[in-house]
Amino acid sequence: MLPETPFLVVDESRVRANAARMRARMESLKVSLRPHVKTAKCLEAALICSGGVPGPITVSTLKEAEQFASHGFRDILYAVGMVPAKLDHALQLVRQGISLKLVTDNVMAAQAIAQAARQQGLALPTLIEIDVDGHRSGVKPDDRERLLAIGGALGPQLSGVMTHAGGSYNSRSIDEIRAAAAAEREGVVKAASTLRQAGMNCPIVSVGSSPTATYGEHFEGVTEVRAGVYVFFDLVMAGIQVCKLDDIALSVACSVIGHRPDTGWLITDGGWMAMSRDRGTARQAVDQGYGVVCNAAGQPLEQLIVSDANQEHGVISHREGKPLTEAEFPVGTLLRVLPNHACATAAQFDSYQLAAPGEALRITGNWSRFRGW
Amino acid sequence: MLPETPFLVVDESRVRANAARMRARMESLKVSLRPHVKTAKCLEAALICSGGVPGPITVSTLKEAEQFASHGFRDILYAVGMVPAKLDHALQLVRQGISLKLVTDNVMAAQAIAQAARQQGLALPTLIEIDVDGHRSGVKPDDRERLLAIGGALGPQLSGVMTHAGGSYNSRSIDEIRAAAAAEREGVVKAASTLRQAGMNCPIVSVGSSPTATYGEHFEGVTEVRAGVYVFFDLVMAGIQVCKLDDIALSVACSVIGHRPDTGWLITDGGWMAMSRDRGTARQAVDQGYGVVCNAAGQPLEQLIVSDANQEHGVISHREGKPLTEAEFPVGTLLRVLPNHACATAAQFDSYQLAAPGEALRITGNWSRFRGW
Numbered sequence: 001m002l003p004e005t006p007f008l009v010v011d012e013s014r015v016r017a018n019a020a021r022m023r024a025r026m027e028s029l030k031v032s033l034r035p036h037v038k039t040a041k042c043l044e045a046a047l048i049c050s051g052g053v054p055g056p057i058t059v060s061t062l063k064e065a066e067q068f069a070s071h072g073f074r075d076i077l078y079a080v081g082m083v084p085a086k087l088d089h090a091l092q093l094v095r096q097g098i099s100l101k102l103v104t105d106n107v108m109a110a111q112a113i114a115q116a117a118r119q120q121g122l123a124l125p126t127l128i129e130i131d132v133d134g135h136r137s138g139v140k141p142d143d144r145e146r147l148l149a150i151g152g153a154l155g156p157q158l159s160g161v162m163t164h165a166g167g168s169y170n171s172r173s174i175d176e177i178r179a180a181a182a183a184e185r186e187g188v189v190k191a192a193s194t195l196r197q198a199g200m201n202c203p204i205v206s207v208g209s210s211p212t213a214t215y216g217e218h219f220e221g222v223t224e225v226r227a228g229v230y231v232f233f234d235l236v237m238a239g240i241q242v243c244k245l246d247d248i249a250l251s252v253a254c255s256v257i258g259h260r261p262d263t264g265w266l267i268t269d270g271g272w273m274a275m276s277r278d279r280g281t282a283r284q285a286v287d288q289g290y291g292v293v294c295n296a297a298g299q300p301l302e303q304l305i306v307s308d309a310n311q312e313h314g315v316i317s318h319r320e321g322k323p324l325t326e327a328e329f330p331v332g333t334l335l336r337v338l339p340n341h342a343c344a345t346a347a348q349f350d351s352y353q354l355a356a357p358g359e360a361l362r363i364t365g366n367w368s369r370f371r372g373w
Numbered sequence: 374m375l376p377e378t379p380f381l382v383v384d385e386s387r388v389r390a391n392a393a394r395m396r397a398r399m400e401s402l403k404v405s406l407r408p409h410v411k412t413a414k415c416l417e418a419a420l421i422c423s424g425g426v427p428g429p430i431t432v433s434t435l436k437e438a439e440q441f442a443s444h445g446f447r448d449i450l451y452a453v454g455m456v457p458a459k460l461d462h463a464l465q466l467v468r469q470g471i472s473l474k475l476v477t478d479n480v481m482a483a484q485a486i487a488q489a490a491r492q493q494g495l496a497l498p499t500l501i502e503i504d505v506d507g508h509r510s511g512v513k514p515d516d517r518e519r520l521l522a523i524g525g526a527l528g529p530q531l532s533g534v535m536t537h538a539g540g541s542y543n544s545r546s547i548d549e550i551r552a553a554a555a556a557e558r559e560g561v562v563k564a565a566s567t568l569r570q571a572g573m574n575c576p577i578v579s580v581g582s583s584p585t586a587t588y589g590e591h592f593e594g595v596t597e598v599r600a601g602v603y604v605f606f607d608l609v610m611a612g613i614q615v616c617k618l619d620d621i622a623l624s625v626a627c628s629v630i631g632h633r634p635d636t637g638w639l640i641t642d643g644g645w646m647a648m649s650r651d652r653g654t655a656r657q658a659v660d661q662g663y664g665v666v667c668n669a670a671g672q673p674l675e676q677l678i679v680s681d682a683n684q685e686h687g688v689i690s691h692r693e694g695k696p697l698t699e700a701e702f703p704v705g706t707l708l709r710v711l712p713n714h715a716c717a718t719a720a721q722f723d724s725y726q727l728a729a730p731g732e733a734l735r736i737t738g739n740w741s742r743f744r745g746w
Binding site: 006 | 377378454457477504507509510636646649652685704714
């Protein structure tokens with residue numbers, strides 16, 4: 001028997017294929033992979049990404065660090081800028097034997113990190129965040145003065161540089177992604193070189209985003225690549241050719257609860273509480289609304305999207321206005337919706353239901369996920 | 374000591390004031406209030422809305438029905454169209470003695486409800502959903518044929534009509550909200566009259582949305598008003614003059630984690646995982662980004678908004694480009710962000726931290742919330 005709708009479905013074979021493809025790519029390019037576990041927040045998915053045993057991971061919260069540490073992951077990069085108020089929490093993890101790596105882009109936090117490490121006699125290896133595309137935080141690769149000031153403040157805790165080419169999400173072509181990957185690599189390699197020329201220690205050179213990890217032509221000078229959303233993929237990634245629709249491993253199962261004969265809409269119980277409010281495809285060439293509609297087997301139904309959503313109501317319509325009828329989609333019909341953004345949609349649920357391959361949806365097990373900070 | 378950022382803050386005195394204002398309004402207009410508990414999903418907040426003891430409530434999921442039933446709420450309207458696969462779950466609640474009211478807008482579900490009630494010898498009182506503004510689901514008030522068909526299929530389970538003037542969220546003036554409230558009232562009253570004239574039973578006439586509940590001039594012929602978001606209010610409601618900024622009881626506390634000297638941005642640890650992806654003010658006269666920034670005491674900082682968000686990073690900028698400096702907002706500075714949409718933002722957290730009044734943020738307790746289906 002199926003769970004009550006809405007529920008979150010994972011196609012495990014696609015997760016395994018996505019993970020294996022990324023691992024093989026990194027191996028062939030001779031660079032380490034440090035999967036970002038913020039997308040799935042799930043032990044089973046992280047283990048698949050790491051090749052079956054705990055490996056190096058990236059986290060976006062100290063809660064993730066804690067959870068994965070409790071399951072044997074020891075090498076953890078916390079990829080959000082550190083604030084002094086979280087240092088005690090970080091030190092708790094270090095005392096458990098976790099090799100926890102921190103990130104900062106400013107002198108004030110660097111000083112607080114160095115001081116805490118010194119006072120506690122513990123290592124708090126820290127990477128300087130580099131800004132390669134202006135989309136968020138970080139030091140500009142050519143801002144030698146600020147780089148050396150932060151490096152100096154970190155002292156023995158300085159362990160490398162890292163960046164995230166988040167701007168690559170807005171690429172309009174594979175060539176643009178390749179260019180973003182080149183800029184990402186060049187930026188951190190330059191920053192590492194600046195630090196090393198000043199006699200500072202910079203063993204780790206870390207880059208990453210699913211688009212640049214997928215299309216980067218080489219990673220010379222880089223020691224590790226981080227990527228997260230590739231574990232499930234989603235419509236935003238498909239919209240910039242980082243995956244195909246058939247690679248998307250995540251969908252939300254919902255039921256038809258009514259029809260609008262005047263507009264030709266289907267109404268479902270898959271609203272934004274299930275899909276999330278993410279409208280990441282709105283700025284892409286093809287706006288997928290709140291998601292692409294598939295049948296129960298997960299096969300996309302041509303031209304059907306979730307065109308609007310209330311908290312617990314989804315509105316499904318045909319792109320060209322073809323009426324969707326009660327005869328074709330009776331009340332109770334189960335549909336599956338591919339999400340715009342896997343990280344946001346998965347966060348709306350506490351577990352993943354594993355789908356068996358086949359025409360009818362059958363659930364063979366589940367994985368749990370956690371949330372919070 | 375404060376919790377680690379990001380965390381969700383509630384100003385309890387504002388919750389009490391918002392709840393009291395709505396209760397007083399409904400009393401003066403001589404209509405019952407059936408608060409929608411989907412916004413807070415929290416026992417303490419629901420009790421405040423009900424005047425201290427369990428009263429009639431509206432829910433958006435059967436999980437909410439279960440949770441509130443376990444805390445003494447007995448009169449529950451499940452306001453999302455019923456599907457046959459959820460009838461067993463609904464019947465479990467009825468067997469616990471809950472007066473659970475269902476909703477449908479189609480003959481197929483109506484038949485399934487009537488059959489289940491008959492077979493189990495239990496009551497499944499059901500309201501016909503009416504569509505007063507085309508925004509979602511429901512039967513048009515003048516579609517006599519469909520109304521009577523559904524009423525006939527429900528038979529003895531028919532208990533009334535309900536509608537939700539969700540279109541009122543797009544109003545541009547108080548006059549437009551008043552007009553939406555009038556249309557909402559007229560639509561359900563007309564549908565009720567059609568059913569009664571055909572000899573059918575229609576004791577309940579239910580309307581509701583926070584805007585129309587706030588500005589509706591009278592509710593003649595209506596037996597109850599539902600509203601939810603007014604418990605906390607938010608920027609979308611402030612943007613259509615349903616509340617003032619000072620009425621908003623919910624905010625997300627976050628920390629400054631860095632600065633961008635070149636753009637004048639602050640970077641915080643309050644990203645979309647904390648704020649939600651809701652951009653409900655984007656289509657309003659004033660786009661508030663991902664939220665309006667306040668100091669730790671909850672006082673709005675003029676012109677500062679969260680202009681962009683990644684999963685765990687918020688970008689705060691000044692509307693007119695004034696640079697936000699490290700001197701004014703050092704790393705670690707605590708800020709609070711008012712949300713676009715209280716229902717969506719609250720759903721990103723498992724608890725509310727209660728703020729004591731005063732200049733510094735001090736937490737005096739917490740309320741838990743639940744989620745899921």
